[in-house]
Amino acid sequence: MGFLETCSSTPMALNLNLFHFYIFVLVACFTCPIVCISSHERSQAALFVFGDSLFDPGNNNYINTTTEFQANWWPYGESFFKYPTGRFSDGRLIPDFIAEYANLPLIPSYFEIDKQHFVHGVNFASGGAGCLVETHRGFVIDLKTQLKYFKNVVKLLKKKVGARESKQILSNAVYIFSAGGNDYLAPFSSTNLTTPYPDREYLQMIMGNLTSVLKGIYKEGGRKFVMLNMVPVDRLPNIQALNLQKGVKNGDFIKKITSLVKMHNSGLPEMLKQLEKQLPGFKYTLFNLFKVFSESIDNPTKYGFKTSTTACCGTGPFRGIYTCGGKRQVKEYKLCKNVKDNLFFDSFHPSELAYKQYAELLWNGTPDVVAPYNLRSFFELST
Structure with missing residues (x-):
């Protein structure tokens, strides 16, 4: 007796088979949307963040350091979070706005990934960090250590979603950097007013370390890199105040630091072009933060600010003495x-409003400030 004959001759068997068929269809209907939604969410490009205090979301809250390299007290965070997160601003930073524009959640600190999802990216930045291990050694998370932490995340990602999907996440992700400033600023915090090596050699060391980190991320699957060039550090309120303190050495001090910044900003695009030639699939975009920062200092009203030379929070000339907050052992500041009147929140760092404007230009700016891609097209670009 065949199967069809059995079915036709036994109504109970027929009903049982139909029941199983309906269950199968029902499960398929519910399963398909779940799979589709999950796939859509994970296809969104992730954001991995590296660098210094311009990007630090509070990583330095978790390391053994000094208050000079932290911002986890009032009035930091007053404008948006309403409590200090460890960000060196009154509110959000560039990566926070980029995440919003890219329809991503706030990117978590590396030290918080055990409590949050990290398939959308991780922020490794550390206030005071440089490309060189020697820069503020022992107090910050230098760029090479940030690369080490990134490799830890890659391992966790493979365990979480599997090798195939983690590879896709890493290749579609955007990797954004703000690095180098502290390497040039740190030597001038001493009385020597000079770098420990000849200028050209010092620049090559910094670029060499930065290149090594970019190649390390590329080796793990990263393909889309975003770099910020150096701000005009000689125009920061802190440097202006320091300049007044140096007395007869004023001119030499300003010339020296300006020269180093110009050398870095000239060398950065050349370095990126070389990597593009050497590494198949390597894509980069460069944000001219120097240009937009200079313009906002020179024309504050154009950017909606009343003052662009004096910090909102601090003491001394230009409020340039780095004393924002009681934990820096200054009772009165x-x-x-x-704060929206001020381009600078403290003596080194912009206000949230300034960061928002810079993030908008990075996201959707013209080629004179961000090239060869704006960041919006970078997120839309699949590898």
Whole structure:
């Protein structure tokens, strides 16, 4: 007796088979949308963040360091979070806005990934960090250590979603860097007012370490890199105040630091072009932060600020003495009434409003400030 004959001759068997068929269809209907939604969420490009205090979301809260390299007290965070997160600003930073524009959640600190999802990216940045291990050694997470932490995340990602999907996430992800500033600033915090090596050699060391880190990420599957060039550090309130303190050496001090910044900003695009030639599939975009930062200092009203030379929070000339917050052992410091009037929040770092404007230019700016891609097209670009 065949199967069809059995079915036709036994109504109970027929009903049982139909029941199983309906269950199968029902499960398929519910399963398909779940799979589709999961796939859509994971196809969104992730954001991995590296660098210094311009990008640090609070990583330095978790390391053994000094208050000079932390911002986890009031009034930091006053404008947006309403509590200090460890960000060196009154609110959000560039990576926070980029995540919003890319429809991503806030990218978690490396030290918080055990509590949060990290398939959308991780932030490794550390206030005070440089490309060189020697820069503020022992107090910050230097760029090579940030690469080491990234490799740890890659291992966790493979365990979480599997080798195939982790490879796709890493190749589609965007890797953004703000690095180098502290390498040039640190030597001038001493009385020597000079770098420990000849300028050209010092630049090559910094670029060499940066190149090594980019290649390390590329080896793990990264393909899309975003670099910020150096701000005009000689125009920061802290450097302006320091300049006044140096007395007869004023001119030499400003010339020296300006020369180093110009050398770095000239060398950065050349380095990136070389990597593009050497590494198949390597893509980069460079944000001219120097240009937009200079413009906002020179024309504050164009950017909606009343002042661009004096910090909102600090003491001394230009409020340039780095004393924003009680934990820096200064009982009294000045705080402006409306932070939105100020380009600078403290003596080194921009306000949230400034960061937002820079993030908008990075996201959707013209080739004179971000090239060869703006970041919006970078997120839309699949590898």
